[in-house]
Amino acid sequence: MSRGHCILSHGFESGPDATKxxxxxxxxxxxxxxxxxxxxxxxxxxxxxxSLGDVEARQAHLLALAKDAAxxxxxxxxxxxxxxxxxxxxxxxxxxxxxxxxxxxxxMGRLADLDAAAVPTSxxxxxxxxxxxxxxxxxWAHARRARLLLVDDRHRLSDHVEASARAFAQxxxxxxx
Numbered sequence: 259m260s261r262g263h264c265i266l267s268h269g270f271e272s273g274p275d276a277t278k279x280x281x282x283x284x285x286x287x288x289x290x291x292x293x294x295x296x297x298x299x300x301x302x303x304x305x306x307x308x309s310l311g312d313v314e315a316r317q318a319h320l321l322a323l324a325k326d327a328a329x330x331x332x333x334x335x336x337x338x339x340x341x342x343x344x345x346x347x348x349x350x351x352x353x354x355x356x357x358x359x360x361x362x363x364x365x366m367g368r369l370a371d372l373d374a375a376a377v378p379t380s381x382x383x384x385x386x387x388x389x390x391x392x393x394x395x396x397x398w399a400h401a402r403r404a405r406l407l408l409v410d411d412r413h414r415l416s417d418h419v420e421a422s423a424r425a426f427a428q429x430x431x432x433x434x435x
Contacts (some may be wrong), residue, residue, distance in 0.1 A: 262332030262355060262433070264293040265323055267341030269361075273299055278338055278360060278415065281423040289430050291334070296323060298341070313366055317344040324352040334433070336426060339363050339389075339413065346374035355433045356380070358426050361387055361413050364394050372398065379404035380429040382422050384411035405429070 264286045266279040274295035286293045301316040320335075327333050332355045335345035342362035349357055350373060357379040364372045381404050383395045392408065399406040407425050409418045 260292045260331065261290045261430075262292075262334060263327045263330065264291050264334045264336060264430075265320065265327060265345070266293055266295045267320060267335070267337035267345050268295065268298060269337070269339035269341050272338070272341075273297065276338075277419050278422050279336075279341075281419050282336055282358070282426045285423040285427040286334075286430060289427060291430055294323070294327075296320060313340065313344070313369060316340070317347055320344050321348050321351055324348050324354070328352045328354070332433070334358065334430065336360075337362075338415070340366075343372055346372055349375035349377065356429055358382075358429050360415055360422055361390055362395065362398075363390060364398060374402070376402070378429065378433060380425055381406045382415065382418065382425050383408055384413060384415055384418075385409065386411065387413045389413045 266282050268276045268279050274297045279295050283293045298316045301312045334356045335354050336358035337345035338360040340363050342359035354377055356377050359381045361383055381399050385392055385408050411417045
């Protein structure tokens, strides 16, 4: 029997088979959680030179998946960068047990700034993130008393895939059904 379900959202110009979300899927499975990895590449392709694709459609897609999954039991949302942004925003509309955010985008131009449900939240962010200032993430995490792991890495967190999986497993393991 499953402990719950995780939806793992990849970042912009990435995909559902990306290294980080694959590592998170493996961690979830080892702990008895089911998981899915939506493919947002079609939404990312809808862009002009200055945009990050169709963020609203990406978020609406995750919301529909999350509403369905939440009816079946405990739900955890996880994502990287833009995937973290939409996961956090969707948590305001669907009951979730926890959030795992990697290099979360805090601002998306004309869209609402990052906000999230008051649930156990774990964040992994690189000290040298070239896209999202580390201090802004520290401030966001502090205001929510979220668990924050800062690592010696850049935005893609390429050198910390295993650390991401361990931190995610720690979050999942700490959630009680």
